[in-house]
Structures are given as structure tokens and as C-alpha cells.
Amino acid sequence: MAGAGGGNDIQWCFSQVKGAVDDDVAEADIISTVEFNHSGELLATGDKGGRVVIFQQEQENKTQTHSRGEYNVYSTFQSHEPEFDYLKSLEIEEKINKIRWLPQKNAAQFLLSTNDKTIKLWKISERDKRPEGYNLKEEDGRYRDPTTVTTLRVPVFRPMDLMVEASPRRIFANAHTYHINSISINSDYETYLSADDLRINLWHLEITDRSFNIVDIKPANMEELTEVITAAEFHPNSCNTFVYSSSKGTIRLCDMRASALCDRHSKLFEEPEDPSNRSFFSEIISSISDVKFSHSGRYMMTRDYLSVKIWDLNMENRPVETYQVHEYLRSKLCSLYENDCIFDKFECCWNGSDSVVMTGSYNNFFRMFDRNTKRDITLEASRENNKPRTVLKPRKVCASGKRKKDEISVDSLFKKKEKEIKHMKWVSLGSMVKGVYVANKCFNDSWTVITPCRVWHQKKKKKKKTK
């Protein structure tokens, strides 16, 4: 994060929060997933009610260099509806589990959204012009009597208020018996994978009535089931390579060229267990909740309950870097098991240059780790104390003993159990970080954008420049 010359540090400023003011929000409005598009201009959020809301960043005002464009509602549509599985007598939730944007090819935007069972491809297009001056139709659409037409004119396009339309283009259904937890678009931009607890399927974006099963870990006898798939992702550059993580803390890298069914992994990434930390909860906390390739494709990052690990794809026997997210929770695992918090799944993400990784924690905290300087920082995304462009102060949690001023004790974290930051998204443009989104279960249906502001220190006089 340090730069040349006088030296500059990136600090983080609170930018914007959207959502309900009070905590008493309807269940259906709770945000379940978020995703920036590739440019960072659009932010898509999915909620428990099956709705997708897309926000667009307003164009930056060139005169005000320090104002970062705010995100405003761009489009809202109902992506999934609740369904009922009559055979099993179970309801299929409409909650959106994942959203993934397709790279933009033309004026329209495309995204994939999925609930537990069905994936849908949505097209979001703008309309800001409409044709006027038809010969055979009136302006309101009624047809004219052809005999009344005396002259002919060419219809012209006139501007109209911007209308953003979302239409479902493909519905990929009936391919998953278990709950879909991941979707990942291939670098060929033609295929994508969808993963549930026990199987991974490969789809072609144009073909909805067929998908290929590429991983199947379901045992013949379900009583022997001890491991499930927790996340899967395609490699950013090699269109034949993907990884999937498991509840036992392993990551398998598969090559689709090897065989049609990639049950036999090409590489198995697993860190040997630390015998001094062994407990009944070891397996649960080793369960991987998220796996993300670096932009370079050389590394991948995994998130388990207490840590973030960075793996070099060339080395399978241990990660190259490990960062502790909230080690102070290790002594509380029994309580966390009791109240089910130990099963919470956190996400993680890379910045654009792969130099910083970020993940969420409880109590509105999110953690950033600089891989180069080995510095880490804890920030709080709490809108209660923050106004726009407030520089966020680093927070510290004290594990035990005397609590210093400004520190937070571990026990106070458990007072509000609902506060957790699970979704962390980092959109970057080259090596410039554009924005960080934070979705908060406590805030229920709100999200926060936190952006970097650069603080310059010069030798003689201190000039503060924000970006």
C-alpha cells in the first residue's frame, strides 16, 4: 500500500449506506448475496425474497475530485419465486444464493442468479429512446384507418425517460438434487459451472435442457456421507481448470481434459492438522466457506471459520500464507457451536493487484491483510457512527485480560449475535481499488460502500488529498 515519493497510505472512508434504518426488517428483504460487475459501475444484490436489485454508480463529478459516485437504484426485478416440491413435500426457497455477472459484450448487461435449485440468466437493457411518427398507428397505439393517410413520413427516435428492463433469457432448471452453493462463469465465456452439496454440473449458456455432471461425490449409501462440497470456481485463465472446496478443509483442483467425470482430482490441497489445536470442533472450523482464485491465476484463497489461507497452485501440502481473522474466538468454540455461529459462512476476496485480501468477521468488522507489508487492519462498517467520507479508524479486539481504551472485548461481540459481515466484495480497476461493498445481516437489507481515500504526507507541509 505504500507508494513512492513522500509516501502515501491508503485509508478507508465510509461512503454510503443503503437500506432500512431500524433493525426490524422483513425477512424477505434480508440481503443474501452481492456482486459488483467487472467495471464496478453496477452492484447487484439478491435477497431472501428472490428479488434482485441493481445499483448503478453515478458518473463522477469532474469538478469535485473527492466525491466518489454514489450508487443509486438502477433496476429491480423478481428473479425467483418460491416453489413447492410435491414429491418431497418441501418448499424450495426463493432466496438468491449467488449472482455472477457476465463480461459485457454489448450495450446490455447479463447476469446469472441462482436459488437452491434453479439458475437464471437475466438480460438488463436500457431503453432511452422510442420511435415516434408511425404512419399506420396513432401515438397511443391505436391503428389508423389507412384511407385517412394522405402523407407518409419516416418514424424518428425521440428521447424518453430511461427505462431499464430486465428479462429472463435462460432458465437452467432440474439439474440439482441438493442446494446450489456456487456458480462460476468460465473464462471461455460460453460455459459455467453450478455446484451443490454433492455434485457439480457444467452448462453452456445457450443450452438449457442439458447439463453435464463433472463432479459427483455422493456415496452409494448416504449413511456413509461425511463430506460435502462447499464452494467451486473456475480458473480465471485456464478454461479447463476448476477447483472445489469441501467441508473437511480440502480443495481439489480438477482438469476437465483428463476425463468427462472429474471425480479424480488433479491436485489435492490440504494442510496437515495441527495436533496442539485438536478438538472436537477441528473439523467444523476447517470447513471451507469460500474459495477464490487470484486475478493472476497463480494463487487461490480459502476462508475457513477462523482464518484465511493463500495457496500456491504449485504446492499442495500447505498454504503459503495464513492470516488469522478472529483467533480470539478459538476459546469460545463450544459456545459458538451451541448457538450455531460456528456454521456461519464467510466470504473473502482479492483486490485488483492481488496484494491485499479481505474478509468479514462479526460485529460489523471486516479485516484486510496486506500480503506485501504483512500488515493487517480491522475496520468497522457501522453506519451508526459514520457519515460519508469519514475516515474509518482501525478497531482492535482484545482477547482476554485487561481491555485497553478503544478496544472491544470478546464478550461484547457476542451480545448482538446477528452482527456479522459475510459478504465482502472488492471491485478493482487495474491496481486502483474502486470500492468495497459490505452486506450486513444486522442491517438486514442494507449494504455499505466503503472506498479508499489516499492520504498524502509530504516532507514540509502536510497536504491531504483524497481520491
Place this chain on the structure above:
Amino acid sequence: MFARGIKRKCFDGEEDIEGTLAGFKSVPSYNLQRQSLLDMSLVKLQLCHMLVEPNLCRSVLIANTVRQIQEEMTQDGTWQVINAQNTGQASLDRLVSSDILCRSTKEQNEGKLVPSYSGFSKDFENTPSQDIISDLSTVTSVQAPRNPQSNNVWEMENSQENRGNFQKSLDQIFETLENKNPNSVEDLFSDVDNSYYDLDTVLTGMMNNTKMGHCDVLESFSSQTTTNSNSNCKSDINELDHIVEILVES
């Protein structure tokens, strides 16, 4: 008594063992803590069935924890002792499958089965409905002793007592959910300390009734919930709203 220098990591900090003074503090024994962890895990597994669709990952992790405890207990020799006391069953020289692990001891005594891990996981399969019915037949309510041969849940007697029991269990659930945070299992069970197994019966009864699709009991359940809903239902009793919605729709 804990050996010096060995820290037991799986239990809370408040019972922190700091080296030499370990033996002198009033710390619950490791066996007791392990047993309570086992009990907690079994209850969690059973609670899974109350929800509409259990989270498979969570269930697998809990079941693995149970298996781990059971393996350790078998090595210690404590598992056989406990089982012999509770069930009186003779053949315990094999590793007990998770199927039996998921039975509460009370129901073991009465020879009933709660939905085992294999049982509920079968629900995920696209099995023909007949298999589902035969799976459900293993889930018995309190009335089971009267219909030991009943293989078809549709034949369950629609007795007043059935309704009464169900009403009671419904009230219990509403009461606990109303007062506490429904998302916290700990809160849900904070009152139910030793009576895990009573709750088991309640849950089994609930599950049995909610799983039935076409029974007369279903209709009585719907009508009961509507009368209850005015007094007890709050918007945050999500699980039961869910169940009612499904039943009403079907």
C-alpha cells in the same frame, strides 16, 4: 482431573485451565463435558428435521462430530457402559452406526426410532413416494404402541388424544419461540435442560404431522394453527409459518 500442561481446547474459556491449578478448580469432568456435547449434537440433528429443509453441510458436520465423540468414547470404554445402562441391549461390540446414535435414550427404551441421519438424508433423494412413506413409518408419535404394525401413516388414528398431544406440543413450541430468539438453539433449549427427551417426543410428533400430506390430521392441524395464530403467532416465528404455508398450499 486434567493432566498437567494439556489444555482441553474444546471447552469454554470460563473454565479455563491454567496449568498447575487445574485440578483444584471445580471444573466439570471431561467425560461430562463430552457427554453434554454429544447430547447437544444429537438434539441439533433432531432439530434439523423440524425445519423445512435441513442444511446438509451442517448436518454432516454435526454427524461427524457425534461419530468422533462416539469413537473416542468407544476407545475409552465409556460408550459401552452408557449404552448398557440405558438400553439394555446386548450386542454392542460393534461400532454403533449414526442411525442408532440419533435415537434418544428414552425412545430406545420404548423401542421407537427418531428420524436417523440416513432416514432424513433419504428424504433428499428422488425416491418413489412409497419409499418415503415407509421411511415415515419409522417416525412414530406417542400413539405408536397402539399401532405397532402400522406401515402406512395415512392410517394413523385421528383421535382426540392425538390432537390434544399435538396441541400441547404446538403450544410448547410457540411458547419457546415467542420468548426467545428463534435462531438460537441455545435459547431454545435453555429451559429444556434435562428434558431433552421430552422435546424429542414433541419434535417427533410435530415432524410426523407436518410430513403428512393428505391425512385428516393435516386438516385438523391447519384449523388448530389458525385458532392459535391469533394469540401466539408473531412474525418472527418463521419456521412454523413456513410449515403452515406448505400445508395450506398442499
